[in-house]
Amino acid sequence: MNKITIVGAGRVGETTAQMLAEAELCREVMLVDIREDAPQGVALDVLQTSSFFRFDTRVSGSNDPAAMAGSDLIVVTAGVPRKPGMSRSDVLEVNLGVIDGIVDNALQYAPQAMMLVVSNPVDVLTFRAWQRSGWARGRVFGQAGVLDASRMASFIEMETGFSSRDVTTIVLGGHGDSMVPLPRFCTINGIPIEHFISREKIDAIIKRTRNGGAEILSLRKNSSAYDAPAAAITSMIDAIANNRRRIMPTVAILQGEYGAEKIAMGVPCVLSEVGVELVVDLGLTAEEMALFEASAAAVRADIARL
Known part of the structure; x- marks a missing residue:
């Protein structure tokens, strides 16, 4: 650029x-x-x-x-x-x-x-x-999902002790308490995290991810997070500036994907020199879809205030 x-x-x-x-x-x-x-x-x-x-x-x-x-x-x-x-x-x-x-x-x-x-x-x-x-x-x-996914990855690394380089995570939905971390798509060097972490601890990681920003804000007291958000922004720009066509969770305008329209939500997207080249429509389970729709409802409630 x-x-x-x-x-x-x-x-x-x-x-x-x-x-x-x-x-x-x-x-x-x-x-x-x-x-x-x-x-x-x-x-x-x-x-x-x-x-x-x-x-x-x-x-x-x-x-x-x-x-x-x-x-x-x-x-x-x-x-x-x-x-x-x-x-x-x-x-x-x-x-x-x-x-x-x-x-x-x-x-x-x-x-x-x-x-x-x-x-x-x-x-x-x-x-x-x-x-x-x-x-x-x-x-x-x-920018939201890249940051949320990195927070989830750090919590998995803290729990397992494995290298953060091997941890892959994905978080969908609105950037708030109703965000939807998807443990089914989270792996450590390709191995599902369930192989290493109990369901109880995974649930705790999901909860901590949803409150990741609030946790930092409560600890800093006079400032919200800025290092990790800046790193997330930079990683997205790197994908765009270098036309890497990386798949990254991005707040995108939905036009039928995930059964949603006239809304912006965090979903996997292909980022390239044109910006959002493609929205990746994952096949969600009924449980995952219910969580996604609940998150969408929270976002729509705010959009209604515009």
């Missing part, structure tokens, strides 16, 4: 800029934020690590949304973060106005870009961005 713009120079945006620059996934990273001088300061700080990490990526900051002009991809991390005791849906009203403004700016300054939504509630805001932009569904998608 030539240029990636990150809208929101908070902790997730800053860490993402650092990781993108180090990986040299684009020639230029632009940070845009409404806070005066904040994105410029973040950009300068990241840029001054270039001699240590040996990258040539240009990193800049601006308070002017016109700075996103020429972007191949716009990453949305701006918005009000949730606080301890809050759900992701609790920040919908404020962040709805944020996403609307960003989409309007994208239509004006970067009409050919793709958009990766990270701000919460990510499923609803991804749907809103797609709806407001009028872009093809492959160009507007959200």
Whole structure:
């Protein structure tokens, strides 16, 4: 990619800029934020690590949304973060106005870009961005499942002691308490996790995965997670920038897959240079489908508030 713009120079945006620059996934990273001088300061700080990490990526900051002009991809991390005791849906009203403004700016300054939504509630805001932009569904998608799957993988690694490199997991549904981890598709070097972990412990891992973000928020107290989210964003961008055609859980607009329409949900997708190239429609069991539909109902309840 030539240029990636990150809208929101908070902790997730800053860490993402650092990781993108180090990986040299684009020639230029632009940070845009409404806070005066904040994105410029973040950009300068990241840029001054270039001699240590040996990258040539240009990193800049601006308070002017016109700075996103020429972007191949716009990453949305701006918005009000949730606080301890809050759900992701609790920040919908404020962040709805944020996403609307960003989409309007994208239509004006970067009409050919793709958009990766990270701000919460990510499923609803991804749907809103797609709806407001009028872009093809492959160009507007959200980050959640990659993060949730990585959290589940880490809990499996902690339980078994095996290398995290060998752990493969998949999580579907909305990015919240109703998310749907699928242990049937989780393996350790191709071997189902049931071979190594009891059903009782798997259930505990599923529960901890669903509360993974809240657990970090309660421990940090003054900040939600930002390292793992930034790594998840970077892994998705790597798949797109390098046209890897990786299958990754992604918040995508559904058009009949899983029996759902007019909704954005976390599902396996093929990520390539066009964004979401394909939604992978898994054959779910009746139990798994019931959980997926319950998660969809929670997302639809928030979409109804738009």
